[in-house]
Amino acid sequence: MPTRMFDHYRHVGLLGENASCERCHPQEGPRVGATAKKCSSCHEKDMMAENQVVKTFENLTAPGLSKAAHGICIECHRREATNPEWGKPDLFRCATCHRTPLTHGNAVLEASLEGVEAEVLQ
Numbered sequence: 001m002p003t004r005m006f007d008h009y010r011h012v013g014l015l016g017e018n019a020s021c022e023r024c025h026p027q028e029g030p031r032v033g034a035t036a037k038k039c040s041s042c043h044e045k046d047m048m049a050e051n052q053v054v055k056t057f058e059n060l061t062a063p064g065l066s067k068a069a070h071g072i073c074i075e076c077h078r079r080e081a082t083n084p085e086w087g088k089p090d091l092f093r094c095a096t097c098h099r100t101p102l103t104h105g106n107a108v109l110e111a112s113l114e115g116v117e118a119e120v121l122q
Contacts, residue, residue, distance in 0.1 A: 025037075
């Protein structure tokens with residue numbers, strides 16, 4: 001399943017560097033994200049920045065959008081939201097993306113970004 005984090009068409013089509021599926025996937029078995037080579041086999045650290053979730057780049061694969069947003073994107077957007085040239089997109093707040101607000105979501109997220117445990121109300 002394509003994600004915004006990994007653009008299969010760009011890797012295979014536009015860049016023109018992948019001569020065949022086997023460049024990234026094994027000959028036998030399904031050709032899906034789970035069987036693909038790790039991103040770091042080609043990219044090393046050129047496309048990733050260390051963040052709260054990813055401290056090492058070994059065995060890193062393209063995550064689904066949810067995992068990417070919650071683990072990688074939020075930290076960067078939180079940091080960039082303080083940049084006056086970039087503006088304040090508030091993309092680190094749950095309700096910016098989630099249409100049905102979670103009663104405790106923003107409090108939990110903001111507390112976790114500050115390194116504080118928040119009380120979760122169910």
